[in-house]
Amino acid sequence: MTATVADTPAAPASSAPIPAKQWGPAIALGVIALLSLIFFGFGTPAGSTTRFVVARKTDFIQLPSLTVPSELAAILLSLVGLALAGWVAYRANQRRKVGIWLPIVYGMAIMGALLTWAGAGRDATSIQLTGLLTSSLFLAVPLVFGALAGTLCERSGIINIAIEGQLLAGAFLAALVGSMVGNAYVGLIAAPIAGALVGLLLAIFATKYWVNQIVVGVVLNMLVVGLTGFFFSTLMSDDPSLNQPIGLEKLPIPLLSKIPVLGPVLFNQNLLVYILYVAVAVLQIMLFKSRWGLRVRAVGEHPKAADTVGIQVNRTRIRNTVLGGAVAGLGGAFFTVASGLAFGKEMTAGKGYIALAAMILGRWSPRGALAAALLFGFADALRVQLGAIGSPIPSQFLAMTPYLATIFAVAGLVGHARPPASEGIPYKK
Structure with a gap:
């Protein structure tokens, strides 16, 4: 006896998996x-x-x-x-x-x-709210640039642990070139070059020689620390004119800088902060609203599929890593020419690793990285503010806050954040 169509049991309707409750x-x-x-x-x-x-x-x-x-x-x-x-x-x-x-x-x-x-x-x-917010934004500048660098690299599949070295290299070259020329703006232009060179080394070892990207990043950080420390102890110490504390002046925007609270915070800053605004907006649009961003994300998620449609996977990764290094190098200028300080050994003080946490907290997006970096910048500014009013909280405890947040972010305690699928995996044809 043959079964009719009516007798055939209907196939169960497909349904999306129910997400787990995140408590x-x-x-x-x-x-x-x-x-x-x-x-x-x-x-x-x-x-x-x-x-x-x-x-x-x-x-x-x-x-x-x-x-x-x-x-x-x-x-x-x-x-x-x-x-x-x-x-x-x-x-x-x-x-x-x-x-x-x-x-x-x-x-x-x-x-x-x-x-x-x-x-x-x-x-x-008293609690100076405007000063607290202004300091929060300013102290978040290197973290934002570092997080943007990590986002550019990891969206294409390259893990950039070398952000710390790129920040330090940018700070060094900005101080050196700015002091030689006597112009802080020239130092600001030179800073991305140093970061791009560190990014190029990372890209070559990661794409051509298939070296473990985390190991390469750590080694590059130590290399930059050693090189900048050596030149600081010899070149800059022998000729102090090569390490002058020159700085960028503030550029208040007419009318906007007069707005209460928001005016001094957002519109009475130096050029590097205004560049930050533009960089976040441009990269957010380019990564998620442009053909270039679609190609970059395809390379980071599924490089084999990207290769089959004609996208040069390793070339895209190299370009993004160099670009990310340049962005981090620009952020390194914060420590010297943007702050009006001379270069010092290891003056970045682990900010590159906090920038990595900001990238993870921001879920690999420029907009999210900005928000996370502002949180860390606020923690630094809060430490200064509470110290000024004589708070009973030890300043050492407050100084730990960004690093504790880094641990929580890396451990995934802030919620589920999925990195690009092919992050850290070399592409071999």
Whole structure:
């Protein structure tokens, strides 16, 4: 007896796999908010006040300072953090993501509680919000450029551990050339050349000789540390005129720099910061909205498929690695000509590795890297601000914050972040 079509069982409808519930971020945010409530909320002296200064004396519009009851403000802000953590847990139970607004609001609430607690009862001092935000942006500059360099390289499949060396090489050549010519802007132009040379070495060893990319990156970092240290101890020490503390002057944008709070923070900076704005916007568009970016991401995700449609895989990787090195080298100019400082041994102080964490936190996108780098820059600026007002928190503990965040990012405790599929895998025809 033959089966008819009606008797044949229907094939099960295909369905997408159900994503797992991600409870880690909700738990982490909840624990941090709870600690904030205990230490900053209930640990604030009763009856004390905290004064926040928003405007500067040079601002066109003078905004009044804000004085708040310290204990009540810290408790309310901590409770806001707990409520947001509960919202994250609720969305996780529904297997749905939260918007970008949530970590921003959460961070503002917890940092507000911390600043309120730190400034409680200190009538002789105040929390300078505009100065804090300005310093946060400025200190994030090398991290943003380093994270952009890592994004360019890893989107094409090359792991760039050598960001630290590229930053240091850029800082050295910027100081050397700028001092020789007597012009900080010439040093700014020279900085990307040094980073590009380090990137070229990484690209050659990774694509031609198939050397482990992490090992090559570490070796290049040590090579740059040794070379710059040698030239600093010989060339620059013998002739101090080759290492002058020359700097870029601030270029306030008319009208925009007069806007309260945002004006001094965003529009009263030097040329390197304005270049940062352009670099983030251009790379975000080019990587995700252009044919070039599609080719780069194809090489990083599936190089064999990219090769079959005529994309030169290794050539693309070399170009991106050199370009990424140039971007990191430009960020290295921050340490010397952009800050008005002379070059010093190992003056980058591990910022290249923090930039790698910013890249991971930003999920390999320029926009995300900017946000993550600003977080680390804020941690550095916060250390300075709390030290200025005499906070009971040891400055050494605050200095650890970016490095702790680096560990959390690399360990994946900030949530699932998938790197490009062919990252670190040499392409062999």
